[in-house]
Amino acid sequence: MKFSELWLRELVPTTQTREQLEATLTAIGLEVEDSDVLGQGLGNDVVVAQIRDCARHPEADRLQVCTVDAGVHGVLQIVCGAPNARSGLKAPLALVGAKIGEITIKPAKLRGVESNGMLCSAKELGIDADASGLLELPADAPVGMAIGDYLGLPDAVIELGLTPNRADCFCLSGIARDVAAATGTALVEQKIDAVPAQSTATLPITLDAGADAPRYVGRVIEGIDAKVATPLWMAERLRRSGIRPVSFLVDVTQYVMLELGQPMHAFDRDRLQGPIGVRRARAGETLKLLDGREVAVDDGFLVITDADRAVALAGVMGGFDTRVGDGTRNVFLEAAHFAPAAIIGRSRKLGMHTDASHRFERGVDPQLPRVAIERATALILEVAGGTPGPVSEVALDAELPRPQPVSLRRARLARVLGVTIADADVERILRSLGFAVNATADGWMATAPSSRFDIAIEEDLIEEVARIHGYDAIPTTLPAGGATVRAPSETRVSDWALRRQLVARGYLEAITFAFVDARQLQAWQMTADSLELANPLSAELAVMRTSLVPGLAEALARNSARQQSRVRLFELGNVFHATNDAPLHTQRIAVIACGSAADEQWGDANGKRGVDVFDLKGDLDTLAALADATLDYRAARLPWAHPGRCANVFRGDVKLGWIAELHPALCNALDLPARTCAFEVDLAPLALRDVPKSRPLSRFPSVRRDLALVVPRNIEWEALARSVRESAGEWLRELVLFDVYTGPGVGDDEKSFAMGLILQEESRTLTDQDVNALITKVIDTAASRHGAVVRG
Structure with missing residues (x-):
């Protein structure tokens, strides 16, 4: 998640320095992976300027000699090689003496023509990677104003490495709430008023996906100017959040997603027939997406439909055929809630990744769709005009997720953290994070805000208290308690x-x-x-x-x-x-x-x-x-x-x-x-092994008797050995195979196993009569089971 530091400070006006703010973010579990300062060192020597006239350089085909109005700094002659330099363009101008990166701007002659400054690209200013041409500024940019003041520089792009459970922090409002709680700063609450309808234009909505899509909100806005430029402040916030501005209608939906966390989509109303619906995709159904790819989907996907025709992949990407463009006059805005289980893995299955799927997979606040529609409507009317219709909403209330109260015991909190936190501090922390808190005899009952899908058990609440209270504020103590020493099991080899x-x-x-x-x-x-x-x-x-x-x-x-x-x-x-x-x-x-x-x-x-x-x-x-x-x-x-x-x-x-x-x-x-x-x-x-049992060594000698048995060639030693062991019984201490013979004296389809039987009794010495009887039993068993005969 990337965002602008200045945008965050608008929502939570903390007095912490950038380094302190980044340390706070990491300490509360929102790890700062990268921080890139933009516009560092741009002073008053880099200003907004307007090109009055462009003429071809007499000695170079790719250079132009520009007459540039720099406001109070006068009219200057600048030699410029940017392909988009033209009369009337407003662009940043680095005056003589300005320092751009490691370069100090000086008067120069380029192919014999004097140049008193440098018109700059976004890359040269250090605010973007685009070096294809001059940074084009809006027509109303005040000539002569310091570019840092106009663009809100210096700023920093902060990138967070969020864990999957913190879906609520994939937006500025979620991050701001956590920072406000951690720093004790008052959060600037965004007031989003409902925009009254000025027409009756609507589209009917149907939901046929059950709990997978329990809420869908839409609104028709007619008569907008889709060609209007995205306001500079919005474009810069998007750019600093890693999103390149495309067009105003698209940029509005992206901006609201970054601000509130609710993915949105804008359809060209005139390309829709209606009604709008949400259902499971059908096997073999195809859909052309915004990026031009045509994908085949199955019943594991959700689709947005227009008169039962699939026009968008729900929670992933809009469709190509209903996209907005410069010719759009009427727009249908949508914002919906999709269950994470219905979106997880769908974009990856198609080999793609989108900002919308990234958020829906982790969980989006089910109460946000109407708020997002109202916010986007207000922005569109402010910039592009238009006539809004009423907000249409369909919800399956029984299927919407609702946070359940979770008990937090005072004693359990102290035991897990190893430190006692005052009741007032616990309640302040939880309420500052948006929890509804009710005190009980042994602690609190806390209900998480609808945006917090990760709060389910008592340990989740303990974690919230610990990270906002500060892990560094918890003293380091050695664990106490008796250690239990367990003997290794004798019935199993480790x-x-x-x-x-x-x-x-x-x-x-x-x-x-x-x-x-x-x-x-x-x-x-x-x-x-x-x-x-x-x-x-x-x-x-x-x-x-x-x-x-x-x-x-x-x-x-x-x-x-x-x-x-x-x-x-x-x-x-x-x-x-x-x-x-x-x-x-x-x-x-x-x-x-x-x-x-x-x-x-x-x-x-x-x-x-x-x-x-x-x-x-x-x-x-x-x-x-x-x-x-x-x-x-x-x-x-x-x-x-x-x-x-x-x-x-x-x-x-x-x-x-x-x-x-x-x-x-x-x-x-x-x-x-x-x-x-x-x-x-x-x-x-x-x-697995038996419990070892000791027994005394026999005081009586062992007896070895060698035996050679001829068996058919297909008989394996292991099979013969099992028979010998079974028939020999408990007197057999060891069975040794010392020869396998084939050749003269043995049939072509036979082989001879020569073995030694080591016999011993614990209470007496075995007699020849005992041994002979046992060997006879072994031979008889081998003969009956394997067709064995004693080798002559």
Whole structure:
């Protein structure tokens, strides 16, 4: 929000210096992002002058020799190269001795012709960026008057960085109210009287959008002079607010928006048929906007209609076909209230941004439309004449937002702020901000003005009191109270323990966006149950991620493209899925790796073995070991995984996730190294562990019995191992696979698993009879489940 300092001081005549005023604005939450002083150093040597005559320079085609009337300073000869220099034009003149920026004006000869001063552009005066020609002043500008006095200089353009909740400060009246409250200065209340109707000209209004558009106000003004120039004071205030003047009728609506905060629009009445209405757009409906673009809208948009023909995009921009121009004689002014939810994201969806949508998205005072119409009417009649008709208003009272009383407890205020503020000061602060305040036994009931959409709970009122009272007036004190020390849970491995384990194994932690591009999920074939955002920051961040690995893969690709041959990344974060009820978010841990299995070192003669799925399996097993868990890996086929190098990960009967080498086609499409491996598992079931229980070490020796079983080639070790563990029971302390054999002595469609079973009992030494019976049970179970036979 940009505005003129002098305009603000008209509304709140504070005696603070510019630096103090800017500090006050920042202190009350209206952060000053920039401040640009205009017309600094323009003294009495820069005056209003009028060109009496222009003649071509005898030695230069682009220069003119001008005879200039400078009032009491006499008639001067000025050589000027501005393309708009002409007889009768009034423009700023820097006299000899004047200092413009770093230049001091001196008598000079330009191509042999004397010049005693310089006619100036707006850029040369330091009040605008326009350097295309001389700054053209109105015909009634007093010749010889100091330009600073005439233009109200020096002035400052102050730019605020407003937070979205302070929609009421997107206008001068809102900013002035806050400054008046903070400085204790009396606010100059604007008196906006109703303009009586002088004709019966009206347009009927219909509202068909319910709570999205509960109020619409309009007025017909006939017989205006649309060609009249925008008054200098209005044009300068617009220009210093970052809005370039266009034409008087357009400028009036912009001025009222900056002054009061109510966006408005002016239609050419003669291009309307009536009645005027507000409704939801229809699918496939098109509309040509003021900027000349034709846009297609859907039922998510609101449109202003003329006899059911869409003529404007409600809350965003007017239509091209009903625009005002120099030929406009009769105008229809509109001001409406649109619910923020009906406007949010609509302009962004069309790739545009307007001052109106910026305000409506955050909330505009629903009581302002009639006030804005009256203010705009008075300005139009004053400058352009005309005959006003009556104000037409249609409102759905039941749908209009109404501020609700909010309780503020005296004790709660003191507890939150850590300081006691006198009751009289609390009431003064709230009333100066426009609140209706009623005292209660334990505090106050305060009702916010209709412009304050951000006041809903007690903490909002506390914030208002604190920022106006002054954060610097609240003493710095250390917090008191006992600290509660909580022991970490023994039933869950902490996130930090998992992070430390992966870091110890050579991984670096990455943090990627939870918002992703839909095309990224499509490349991974992970779009199932994806959650699209209704109001994304951009098209590249339009969907919530359903997996951590795509983001990690993108980070790995960027590192790999920057000559990092060995990259190992992990992330612990949430993924999101759409459900029939509320969106579901799940915490997961994922890793991705490429390059050599081990970092370059002198002790490894080979040192170049590429990372594979089994390296990552070892890393994942170490995470499971922190929870005293054993994981099962069951072969699977996934769209993004290399066939035959992919498995689903289970802990008991609970599926945790997957582990795989990525598919070569996917790696090629994403510019990933040829062999890239990853896993992703749900964190909660992985980190769950039983409460540790101590038990004494057995005093009896363990027994090892080796066993080689021949099984069909399609049998996986994990399946056989589960059967062995189940049949061996509680005596089995450890199961070790030490050989997998294929070749002579084993059928072509068979393989041999050689394993060691380490057995132990806590109360006695196991006998050969015990061990033989157990091994027999293991062999029988393996034979019945997997067709296993003991290798001869």
